[in-house]
Amino acid sequence: MVKTRLEAFSDGVFAIIITIMVLELKVPHGSEWADLTALWAKFSSYVLSFVFVGIYWVNHHHMIHAVKQVNGSMMWGNLNLLFWLSLIPFVTSWMGENHFSAHPVAAYSIVLFLCAISYRILQNIITRSHNYPEAITRAFKKSMSKAVLSMVLYVVAFGFTFINTGVSAILFLTVSFLWMIPDRNLERAMKEIME
Secondary structure: OOOHHHHHHHHHHHHHHHHHHHHHOOOOOOOOHHHHHOOOOHHHHHHHHHHHHHHHHHHHHHHOOOOOOOOHEEEEEEEEHHHHHHHHHHHHHHHHHHHHHHHHHHHHHHHHHHHHHHHHOOOOHHHHOOOOHHHHHHHHHHHHHOOOOHHHHHHHHHHHHOOOHHHHHHHHHHHHHHHHOOOOEEEEEHHHOOO
């Protein structure tokens, strides 16, 4: 099976996720700047989630670029990831609507944690399904420490939701900064193989 359908379907889901999130931003009823400030929580949660979805899209693109042949396990692993990502608009809206209160922020951290696990599962399926050169295998392994740190930060963020949701938000931002730049190790490994 070729990977183009998997890529096209995944890109479509990513686009729909972002579209749903932006449609949740309602225009304020007033025309003053103060009317916009009432939307700070919704807009902040949208920006945070847009960054996370963007990070997943970029890293998913890099990971799928390394795929030579798609199999059933990869398709199910990819669907698993897309399922958890598709819950981001719901928890984003809930969190923004309730001004980052404890339970919505806890749900947000759970969804992000499950997205991270799903991404790792898909990466493991892809790695096991290919006989990659050492350079690519090493690149995938190097990203594992960042992934583990991210999952730990999500768990800590969940714990802080019932103490101080501001700390949870800072931890979410920390994870986003960790992943903002795509994995250069994989890019270098792919370039090395192509030469």
